[in-house]
Amino acid sequence: SGMMALVSQPLAKAFWGDESPLGKTMYQGEQAVTIIGVVDKLQGAWVDHENFEYSVIQNIDFGGSSSNKSYMVRALPEHIPALEEAISKALYAENPNRVVENFQTLTTIKNLTYSNHRLMATVLSIMVVLLLLITALGLTGMVMFNIQRRTKQIGTRRALGARKRDIIEYFMVENYLICIVGGVIGGMLSLVLGQQLMSLYSLPMVPVIYPIISVIGLLVVTTLAVIVPAAKAANISPAMATRSV
Structure with missing residues (x-):
């Protein structure tokens, strides 16, 4: 499938004003990325950055060619305690040689930030x-x-x-x-x-x-x-x- 992305509402407004961004195309380098959704509030990782509210979620591995990768899983709060075991099991089934560590919820990361x-x-x-x-x-x-x-x-x-x-x-x-x-x-x-x-x-x-x-x-x-x-x-x-x- 092609590259797709969810963008934050402030980013969508900055790029397209009051026009709907759904179906629009933006580019990462030469690669076209199709906008498939808008998130009302999606903050970045750097609190004091001027583009703090301009965020994007894409369907790619941000780890690139590196052996270290991070994955984000969306889940209901009641399912979070059982997720660590389920995710580890799924990842090991795909590659038994993986080293899986550092499970953190976005709430924990936000509190640290x-x-x-x-x-x-x-x-x-x-x-x-x-x-x-x-x-x-x-x-x-x-x-x-x-x-x-x-x-x-x-x-x-x-x-x-x-x-x-x-x-x-x-x-x-x-x-x-x-x-x-x-x-x-x-x-x-x-x-x-x-x-x-x-x-x-x-x-x-x-x-x-x-x-x-x-x-x-x-x-x-x-x-x-x-x-x-x-x-x-x-x-x-x-x-x-x-x-x-």
Whole structure:
């Protein structure tokens, strides 16, 4: 039979646009290769390569004239455990002198390929969590300092009839105003930076949902950081207003 190939959807789109690639011919050297199918997602072996999504599966031995060859077998997940023995038996039946080794699933190969990227993502995630904790602790300390500095003011408010809930709301509203202003400025800067990265390095644009989620997360973290000092401030008695602090 002639040479045939399955190609990835990105490769088909790059070569033929919106036109169907089925039945089209491409060439490997002087050998014509007929396209018989398209795979929606078919990544290559080199993660950082610019043509990572441009992949082809052909009906030939890629080992060429070499004695070392690799074969890919498509199977359902439940059949994979029994495949090693079945494949070995079939290959030995064809040639008893074969040396068959290194059975790996594509899932295993994919995990190995992305291991460095996964490690980097894990390290960055841990750093983000630590930075959030440090920020929350710093914010808590700053609010507690403000409470000590404004003890007389809080006591005076209580003496004039402010309820404990009013004092807590005062600090929470103050916190939310600062967070929303900072979040809006930071979100706008991230979108502008994302646009620059997209134009300069052809990177994908940062989805708007990420800055929105970040601002919401910031409000949650700062709420947890401020609520305890604010409750402590609400317990300051009106008598504190008359003391020298």
